[in-house]
Amino acid sequence: MAKNDATQALVSAGSLQEIIHPVKYHLDEFQTYFRNSVRSNVSLLDLIVRYIARQKGKRVRPALVFLAAELCGGITERSYIGATMVELLHTATLVHDDVVDDAEERRGVASINAVWKNKAAVLVGDFFLSRGLLISVENGEYDFLRVTSTAVKRMSEGELLQIQKSRQKNIDEQTYFQIIADKTASLLSTCCEVGAMSASPDIKSHEAMRLYGEHCGLAFQIRDDILDYISRTTILGKPVGNDLREKKITLPLIYACSVVEASEAKKIIRLVKSGKITNEGIEYVHDFVKRNGGIEYSIAVAQREAEKAIAQLAYFPESQAKQSLTQFAYYVIHRKK
Numbered sequence: 001m002a003k004n005d006a007t008q009a010l011v012s013a014g015s016l017q018e019i020i021h022p023v024k025y026h027l028d029e030f031q032t033y034f035r036n037s038v039r040s041n042v043s044l045l046d047l048i049v050r051y052i053a054r055q056k057g058k059r060v061r062p063a064l065v066f067l068a069a070e071l072c073g074g075i076t077e078r079s080y081i082g083a084t085m086v087e088l089l090h091t092a093t094l095v096h097d098d099v100v101d102d103a104e105e106r107r108g109v110a111s112i113n114a115v116w117k118n119k120a121a122v123l124v125g126d127f128f129l130s131r132g133l134l135i136s137v138e139n140g141e142y143d144f145l146r147v148t149s150t151a152v153k154r155m156s157e158g159e160l161l162q163i164q165k166s167r168q169k170n171i172d173e174q175t176y177f178q179i180i181a182d183k184t185a186s187l188l189s190t191c192c193e194v195g196a197m198s199a200s201p202d203i204k205s206h207e208a209m210r211l212y213g214e215h216c217g218l219a220f221q222i223r224d225d226i227l228d229y230i231s232r233t234t235i236l237g238k239p240v241g242n243d244l245r246e247k248k249i250t251l252p253l254i255y256a257c258s259v260v261e262a263s264e265a266k267k268i269i270r271l272v273k274s275g276k277i278t279n280e281g282i283e284y285v286h287d288f289v290k291r292n293g294g295i296e297y298s299i300a301v302a303q304r305e306a307e308k309a310i311a312q313l314a315y316f317p318e319s320q321a322k323q324s325l326t327q328f329a330y331y332v333i334h335r336k337k
Contacts, residue, residue, distance in 0.1 A: 015331075016058060016060070016331055016335075018327070019063075019324045019327045019328050019331060020059070020063040020067070020324070021324075022067070022070065022320040022321055022324055023063055023066035023067055023070060023075070023321075023324075026066045026075055026079075026080075027059050027062060027063055027066065029080075030059075030062050030066075030080060030083055030084075031053075033080050033084060034053075034062075034083075034084055034087055035049075035053055037084050037088070037131060037135060038088070038127075038128070038131055040127070044116075044120070045124065045127060048112060048116060048120070048124050049124075051112070051115070052091060052095075052112070055106075055107070055109055057107075061083075061086050061087060061090050061187065061188070061191045062083040062086065062087050062191075064188065064191035064192055064195060064213065064328070065079060065082050065083040065086055065191050065192075065194055065195035065198070066079055066083060066195065067195065067321050067324050067325055067328075068191070068192045068193075068194075068195025068196045068199075068209045068212075068213075068321075068325070069082075069195040069196065069198050069199040070199070070319070070320075070321035071195075071196070071199075071205075071209070071313075071316050071319060071321040071322055071325060072195070072196045072199040072200040072202070072205045072209065072316070073199035073200040074199055075198075075199065076198055076199060078139075078141065078197075078198035078199075079195060079198040079199065081135060081136075081139050081141055081144065081198070082141070082144050082194035082195060082197070082198045083191075083194075083195075084132075084135060085132045085135055085136055085141075085144055085145075085148050085194070086148065086187070086190060086191050086194060088128045088129070088131050088132035088135070089128075089129065089132055089148055089151065089152065089187070089190075090187060091125075091128050092125040092126070092128035092129045092132075093125075093155060093187075094106065095111075095112050095113075095121050095122075095124055095125040095128070096121075096122065096125040098111040098112065098113050098114075098121065099113045099118050099121050099122055099125075100159075101246075112124060129152070132148060133145065136148070143197055144194055144197065144198075147190055147193055147194055147197070148190055148194070150186075150190075151186045151187055151189070151190040154181075154182040154183075154186035155182060155183055155186055155187065157182050158178075158179050158180070158181070158182025158183035158184075158186070159183060161175070161178065161179050161182070162179050162183065162248070165179070165249075166247050166248070171249045171254060172254065173251070173254050173255070173258075176249075176250065176251055176254055177218070180217075180218060180221040180222070181214065181217070181218060183221070184217050184218070184220060184221040184224075185213070185214045185215075185216075185217025185218045185220075185221065186214075186217070187217065188213040188214070188216050188217035188220065189210050189211075189213035189214040189217055190213070191213055192209040192210060192212050192213030192216075193206055193209055193210040193213065195209065196208075196209040196210075204315065205315065205316070208312045208313070208315045208316070209312070211308075211309075211312045212309045212310075212312040212313060212325065212329075213309075214309075215305045215306070215308040215309035215312070215329075216305070216306070216309045216328065216329055216332055218302075218305045219302045219303075219305035219306045219309065219329070219332045219333050220332045222251055222298055222301055222302040222305065222333075223302050223332060223333050223334075223335060225243065225250035225251055225252060225298065226251075226252060226295060226298050226299060226302070227336070227337065228241065228242060228243045228244075228250070229252050229286055229289055229290070229294070229295060230295060231336065231337065241279075241282035241286070244272055244277055244281075244282050244285055245277060245282070247272055247273055247275055249269065249272060251294070251297075251298045251301065252289045252294035252295055252297070252298045253268070253272070253285070253289055253294060254294075255292075255293065255294045255297040255298065256268075256288060256289045256291075256292035256293065256294035257269065259292050259293065260292055268285060268288055271284070271285065272285065299333075302332075302333045303333055305333075306329040306330065306332060306333045307329075309329045310326055310329050313325055313326060
């Protein structure tokens with residue numbers, strides 16, 4: 001697909017509910033399938049699992065598995081297994097992330113560690129990871145196991161690289177992309193690749209969907225980083241400027257620093273890295289980024305990644321699933337939260 005065609009395809013996107021509509025039946029069935037996969041004889045564990053299950057979320061990741069499967073030949077029992085493995089991995093990382101970040105809430109609801117303390121939260125995360133491993137082994141899905149294990153490795157490396165870089169005084173664009181590719185894009189890439197694998201033996205379709213998910217994941221994270229500069233707390237569901245409070249240097253700031261004098265860039269980075277940034281300081285950095293084109297540049301980069309994702313879909317014939325995946329790439333770069 002040429003760039004102009006890809007850009008034109010973005011125009012027809014709808015809401016997330018419209019995007020996932022072709023696989024809504026399977027997503028509804030998946031809720032029961034997933035709950036059955038995490039049942040336990042330990043009452044505390046079952047209580048926490050039910051608490052997590054009530055926080056339904058957007059179901060983006062299982063939806064991507066099903067849409068990729070539908071695109072590549074049709075949803076099968078293997079698609080449900082793959083979606084379960086991905087959702088278990090995703091849930092485990094969320095629970096562990098809240099412990100690492102000492103977060104008391106997730107999207108306005110008390111986190112597992114806030115309600116049951118860190119020890120229980122870590123063990124619940126471990127349980128989800130182990131269930132994913134066991135489900136793959138029990139069903140002989142060793143290719144799924146390879147792909148999801150690679151995602152866990154990448155996500156861990158991305159987090160550790162970000163921790164390493166947070167202690168330094170600067171971060172370049174190449175390192176930023178390495179971090180977000182491993183931390184965020186790896187999981188969306190896994191969803192799409194596993195979905196394709198569940199429906200077809202065609203290696204080219206697996207690779208096309210892996211790359212589609214990778215580029216969507218990059219665009220998703222860049223949009224997240226843009227929203228931290230332009231959204232409002234009531235819309236975003238978390239404090240605006242949170243990245244700066246956590247001393248994270250993301251693409252809008254990286255670009256803005258690259259186009260000013262070194263002395264001015266150092267002053268801004270020093271303020272962010274101090275760990276003592278005030279609300280006034282956040283406003284100052286936000287103004288600096290906006291004045292120096294950081295938002296516009298990041299929007300353009302996210303758009304480029306979405307177009308790269310859509311280009312991967314040229315391998316497949318037209319279908320409802322293809323239209324939904326095209327729309328999803330658009331949704332990723334235009335969402336408000």
